[in-house]
Amino acid sequence: MNNQYLPNTPEQRRQMLEAIGVGSVEELFSYIPEKLRLNRPLNLPHPMAEARLMAHMEELAGRNEVGAVSFLGGGIYDHFSPAAIDHILTRSEFYTAYTPYQPEVSQGTLQAIFEYQTMICELTGADVANASLYDGATALAEAAIIALNTTRNSKILLAGTMHPWYRKVLDTYMADLDAQVAEIPAVDGRLDLDALAGMVDKDTAAILVQSPNFFGIIEDLPGIGKMLEGHKGLFVVCTDPISLGILEAPARLGADIVVGEGQSLGLAQSFGGPLLGFMGVTEKLTRRIPGRVVGETRDTQGRRGFVLTLQTREQHIRREKATSNICSNQALCALAASVYLSLMGPGGLREVARQSLLKAAYAREQLAQIPGVEVPHAGPWFKEFALKLPRPAAAVIDAMVDRGYYAGIDLGRFYPGMEDCLLVAVTEKRTREEIDGFRAALQEVLK
Amino acid sequence: MGHPIPLIFERSVPGRTGYSLPECDVPEVPVQQLLPAGQIRQEAPRLPQVSEGDVIRHYVNLSSLNHSVDTGFYPLGSCTMKYNPKVNETATRLPGFARLHPLVPERCAQGALELMYNLEQYLAEITGMDAVSLQPVAGAHGEYTGLKIIAAYHKARGDHKRTTVLVPDSAHGTNPASAAMVGMKIVEIKSDCHGCVCLEDLKAKVDDTVAALMLTNPNTLGLFDINIAEIAEIVHNAGGLLYYDGANANAILGKVRPGDTGFDVVHLNLHKTFSTPHGGGGPGSGPVGVKAQLIPYLPAPRVVKEGDQYRLDYNLPDSIGKVHSFYGNFGVNVRAYTYIRMMGGEGLERVSEDAVLNANYLQARLKGHYHLEYDRLCMHEFVLSGKLQKAHGVRTLDIAKRLLDFGVHPPTIYFPLIIDEAIMIEPTETEGKETLDYFIDVMLQIAREAKEDPEKVTQAPHTTPVSRLDEVGAARNPVLRWQP
Numbered sequence: 001m002n003n004q005y006l007p008n009t010p011e012q013r014r015q016m017l018e019a020i021g022v023g024s025v026e027e028l029f030s031y032i033p034e035k036l037r038l039n040r041p042l043n044l045p046h047p048m049a050e051a052r053l054m055a056h057m058e059e060l061a062g063r064n065e066v067g068a069v070s071f072l073g074g075g076i077y078d079h080f081s082p083a084a085i086d087h088i089l090t091r092s093e094f095y096t097a098y099t100p101y102q103p104e105v106s107q108g109t110l111q112a113i114f115e116y117q118t119m120i121c122e123l124t125g126a127d128v129a130n131a132s133l134y135d136g137a138t139a140l141a142e143a144a145i146i147a148l149n150t151t152r153n154s155k156i157l158l159a160g161t162m163h164p165w166y167r168k169v170l171d172t173y174m175a176d177l178d179a180q181v182a183e184i185p186a187v188d189g190r191l192d193l194d195a196l197a198g199m200v201d202k203d204t205a206a207i208l209v210q211s212p213n214f215f216g217i218i219e220d221l222p223g224i225g226k227m228l229e230g231h232k233g234l235f236v237v238c239t240d241p242i243s244l245g246i247l248e249a250p251a252r253l254g255a256d257i258v259v260g261e262g263q264s265l266g267l268a269q270s271f272g273g274p275l276l277g278f279m280g281v282t283e284k285l286t287r288r289i290p291g292r293v294v295g296e297t298r299d300t301q302g303r304r305g306f307v308l309t310l311q312t313r314e315q316h317i318r319r320e321k322a323t324s325n326i327c328s329n330q331a332l333c334a335l336a337a338s339v340y341l342s343l344m345g346p347g348g349l350r351e352v353a354r355q356s357l358l359k360a361a362y363a364r365e366q367l368a369q370i371p372g373v374e375v376p377h378a379g380p381w382f383k384e385f386a387l388k389l390p391r392p393a394a395a396v397i398d399a400m401v402d403r404g405y406y407a408g409i410d411l412g413r414f415y416p417g418m419e420d421c422l423l424v425a426v427t428e429k430r431t432r433e434e435i436d437g438f439r440a441a442l443q444e445v446l447k
Numbered sequence: 448m449g450h451p452i453p454l455i456f457e458r459s460v461p462g463r464t465g466y467s468l469p470e471c472d473v474p475e476v477p478v479q480q481l482l483p484a485g486q487i488r489q490e491a492p493r494l495p496q497v498s499e500g501d502v503i504r505h506y507v508n509l510s511s512l513n514h515s516v517d518t519g520f521y522p523l524g525s526c527t528m529k530y531n532p533k534v535n536e537t538a539t540r541l542p543g544f545a546r547l548h549p550l551v552p553e554r555c556a557q558g559a560l561e562l563m564y565n566l567e568q569y570l571a572e573i574t575g576m577d578a579v580s581l582q583p584v585a586g587a588h589g590e591y592t593g594l595k596i597i598a599a600y601h602k603a604r605g606d607h608k609r610t611t612v613l614v615p616d617s618a619h620g621t622n623p624a625s626a627a628m629v630g631m632k633i634v635e636i637k638s639d640c641h642g643c644v645c646l647e648d649l650k651a652k653v654d655d656t657v658a659a660l661m662l663t664n665p666n667t668l669g670l671f672d673i674n675i676a677e678i679a680e681i682v683h684n685a686g687g688l689l690y691y692d693g694a695n696a697n698a699i700l701g702k703v704r705p706g707d708t709g710f711d712v713v714h715l716n717l718h719k720t721f722s723t724p725h726g727g728g729g730p731g732s733g734p735v736g737v738k739a740q741l742i743p744y745l746p747a748p749r750v751v752k753e754g755d756q757y758r759l760d761y762n763l764p765d766s767i768g769k770v771h772s773f774y775g776n777f778g779v780n781v782r783a784y785t786y787i788r789m790m791g792g793e794g795l796e797r798v799s800e801d802a803v804l805n806a807n808y809l810q811a812r813l814k815g816h817y818h819l820e821y822d823r824l825c826m827h828e829f830v831l832s833g834k835l836q837k838a839h840g841v842r843t844l845d846i847a848k849r850l851l852d853f854g855v856h857p858p859t860i861y862f863p864l865i866i867d868e869a870i871m872i873e874p875t876e877t878e879g880k881e882t883l884d885y886f887i888d889v890m891l892q893i894a895r896e897a898k899e900d901p902e903k904v905t906q907a908p909h910t911t912p913v914s915r916l917d918e919v920g921a922a923r924n925p926v927l928r929w930q931p
Contacts (some may be wrong), residue, residue, distance in 0.1 A: 003790070003794055003797065004532075005530055005722075005790075005876075006794075006798070006876055006877035007878070008804070012879065012880040014878060015880065016804055016805075016807075016808040017804070019811050020804075020810075022807075025800045025804055030786065032671050032699075032703050033673060033676065035676075036675070036676060036703055036707055036708045036917075037702065037703055038702060038707060041701065041792050041796070042572060042793075042796065043792065044573075044791055044792035046791050048791075049789030050789070053534065053538075053788055054537065056788065057538040057781075058543075059558075060543070060558040060559075061538075061542070061544050062543050063557045063561070064542070064543040064551075064555065064557070065555035066542055068555075068596055070548060072548040072550055074549065074550055076548055076549055078548070084465075084502060084503055086540070088506045090536065091506070091507065092510075092515055092516075092518065093515045093517070093518060094506075094513065094529070094726070094727055095515075095724045095725075095726050096516035096531050096724050096729070097513045097515040097516070097725065097727045098526055098528060098725045099728040100728065101892050102708045103913070103916050104848065104851055104908050104911040104913055104914065104915065104916070105512075105513065105514035105856065105911055106511070106512075106727075107451075107452075107913060108509040108510045108512040109513055109727040109728070111452065112509055113928070114454075114927075114928070115455050117927055118456065118928040118929040119494060122492035122493050123492050128927050128928070131728065132729070134584045134588060134771065135584070135771060135772045137769070137772040138770070138771065138772075138793065157921040165769055165773070169768070171768055172595065172767055172768035172770055175595075176595070176598060176629045176631075177628075183892075200697060218483055218486060244488070244492065245488070246482065246487065247488055248485075248486045248489060249492070253485075261772065268544070268545040269544065269547060269548050269737045270544065270778040271543055271548075271556065271773070271777040272548075272773025272775075272776050273584060273772075273778060274584065274729075274778050275773075275776075286927070293927060294925040294926050295922070295925050295926055296921065296927075297916050297918065297920055297921035297926075298917050299913040300915050303451055303913055306450070307916050309925060310922055311922070312922075315587070315620040315621050315623075315624035316620040316621075317620070318626055319623040320624055320626060320633045321627070321631075323882070325587065325591060325621050325627070325628050325896055326587055327586060327587045327727060328587070328725075328730075328731040330583050330584075330587040330726075330729045330730045331726050331729045331730075332726030332727060332728075332730060333729075333730055335726075339506060342455050342494070342495050342497055342505070343465040343497075343499060343502055343908060344465070344494065345465060345496045346491035346492055346496070347464060347496070348464065350488075351466075353470075354650065357478060357482075358471060358473050358474070358475065358478075358481075359471075361473075361476060362474060373704075380481065380483045380585075397552060401555060406548065426471070428468060431472055
């Protein structure tokens with residue numbers, strides 16, 4: 001058979017077999033006991049030539065609806081991604097390289113990660129950042145593991161306003177460890193600080209808070225941070241990196257660990273993956289951080305260079321005593337975020353955050369004027385908000401799709417009792433015209 | 448490259464911008480009116496202030512400092528650095544995939560769900576498993592998920608004493624690290640003289656506390672463990688399960704399936720065997736496959752097919768739960784799906800044949816010049832030892848660095864730990880004989896240099912953008928970010 005990825009010709013194969021001293025390729029597999037062999041062809045579809053394959057892929061892709069005006073959020077957002085990002089991501093030298101174990105021929109990847117770490121520190125106010133984690137949810141779980149190992153306490157206080165699927169991932173990761181997870185209750189879409197005050201004690205390993213939270217509400221981070229004063233428990237904040245264009249860096253408000261989902265920083269929505277988990281920690285937690293970390297050093301001629309460092313934390317050295325099992329992370333996604341943040345700079349990031357906020361504010365004001373629609377939460381919020389509808393949200397979302405809008409997320413999926421609530425996200429990409437159209441369509445659907 | 452490339456921050460010119468954003472077309476309100484006073488950002492993050500041209504030039508220049516599959520041979524053992532087909536990249540960037548939000552109504556994502564469903568079926572067929580989840584996003588994440596499933600299975604049967612995981616001494620470091628994350632104790636099993644599981648040691652250590660044995664087959668020496676049926680019997684008789692680390696699956700496609708050799712759980716690295724790019728350290732994808740009795744414990748949600756419609760099923764009471772925010776690295780899974788449809792079953796079998804042929808050819812040609820601990824036919828990779836060269840004061844690290852001068856990425860070195868001065872070579876099937884011959888010539892030259900001019904090797908590399916870097920200093924005085 002001919003195949004464009006398999007270069008060896010029949011003649012070359014023959015020469016190689018001769019050099020090995022065997023008569024056939026089959027002999028090379030002779031160590032596999034015959035009774036274990038799969039003695040039939042794999043039952044897979046026939047190979048497709050590239051042109052037909054692309055037609056097939058286009059047909060599959062075409063059965064996904066991506067033309068609707070999107071007000072979907074819940075961790076994945078339709079922010080603007082400059083064209084330049086994908087031009088860098090498609091540089092073969094970046095995307096077909098391995099983890100930079102050989103620094104002399106990996107300075108491109110290593111320097112890019114070093115710059116990424118710096119940008120995450122600048123955004124979050126943290127002292128040290130790692131090279132990336134899988135996504136926001138596993139970054140949160142890894143933060144909880146740091147807290148368990150550092151404090152030797154077992155009590156994790158988890159915000160009920162945290163993304164429900166992040167909470168599910170956290171539950172998975174905590175289930176087999178010596179940890180008890182208690183949920184911090186919420187009132188009016190915001191954590192109940194009085195209740196939290198009664199939960200914090202000397203056995204607390206960490207408080208895990210998301211801000212802006214799942215409902216878009218900004219939590220009282222300074223107030224929550226103060227509750228841990230005098231306790232060894234760690235304050236972990238999960239945040240939206242875009243919000244940090246106008247909101248204070250969580251580490252400056254007392255967070256020991258700042259984590260979050262970096263998809264908003266130029267990554268495609270891609271049906272929820274690949275994503276980018278980021279993590280920044282205070283200096284004293286440097287040697288507790290999971291995964292790759294890049295450091296600056298010098299070569300034998302005194303030139304600046306970069307290497308993977310503090311590797312004694314990692315699985316390939318420490319095996320079962322490593323801070324985490326993570327090996328492959330999301331390096332190319334971190335590169336995308338670096339290119340995004342370089343292009344945006346401090347001014348662009350602030351403007352993205354400001355416009356998302358103002359457009360969301362305008363949208364909420366407009367939508368709240370529709371008869372029967374209410375705003376259930378009062379607290380300060382960022383680019384996402386809940387709406388209470390006079391009808392179950394699921395049916396409304398469905399009807400809105402037919403009018404060309406992804407209206408938002410049915411909160412009843414995540415919070416029993418909120419079946420008539422819709423979670424709406426607005427980014428800087430939405431125009432006033434789209435928001436006005438959304439209002440008109442929703443009004444019609446709710447009539 | 449005499450002058451290091453400045454950091455992007457060092458290119459910053461105050462007032463310069465690299466973005467274009469729309470005018471704000473809604474009423475302007477001072478943000479102070481909308482945000483809590485104590486949480487408004489006081490100091491802007493010190494991000495670079497650069498133009499788009501600055502950014503592009505910076506990252507393009509950085510990229511030129513990398514070795515990559517697309518620029519040269521990359522025989523990195525156990526990493527399967529094969530060619531990454533370009534059609535994969537084009538397919539995953541189709542707007543219908545790239546712009547799809549994970550929480551759209553399911554009727555708006557039928558193409559994506561069908562792709563996931565079918566990819567799961569294909570991977571189940573390839574591995575001989577009954578069901579697959581695409582949710583884990585990396586090999587280690589797959590190991591973690593697989594071990595969680597195993598733990599859940601034992602617990603559901605009321606078998607609470609199973610708290611140990613057996614791991615061979617030749618295993619990847621992620622195996623014990625993953626076991627530790629599910630709260631298991633690790634017991635190491637010795638290798639026999641072929642680098643395979645020592646049956647006596649296994650029998651001595653297996654008992655009713657064993658949850659699972661984790662195995663890579665072919666193992667990290669590139670050798671197929673011929674005792675696999677007996678190993679499976681020993682572990683199963685003791686009530687344990689068998690976990691297959693799919694890092695080396697590139698050797699076995701269409702030839703032998705883990706599910707037919709006694710394995711109960713597998714993970715695959717789609718970024719190895721199924722041609723998706725490594726991205727300089729991810730994103731990858733680490734799907735997990737299981738036998739029928741373990742299906743109830745797979746992560747939620749699962750893709751199900753009803754008639755000709757696909758949906759996500761969350762109603763899985765025995766599931767281990769979620770291990771990812773959404774459904775895994777979908778964009779990577781699109782690439783692997785594309786590859787499998789391009790190759791078909793026949794093509795995948797040829798992949799393994801050529802991968803094994805290439806490895807054996809290199810082994811046959813190099814073994815007189817470098818020490819080969821286990822001299823038998825290998826699978827897709829093999830491990831040399833640099834101990835002949837060590838006698839001349841040349842270490843394996845030096846050989847690796849000298850290869851850089853010839854435009855070849857070094858093999859994996861000092862792994863597995865059971866071989867002194869290990870050099871682990873995996874050529875993959877996408878390299879032609881002339882590339883292999885070039886590599887052989889270079890390796891022979893380095894072997895000669897080790898004898899005749901060892902300093903040339905120990906001082907290498909001589910031609911790379913930077914020379915050897917002070918890694919000890921980097922760890923001792925960590926500088927982990929730029930400071931203005």
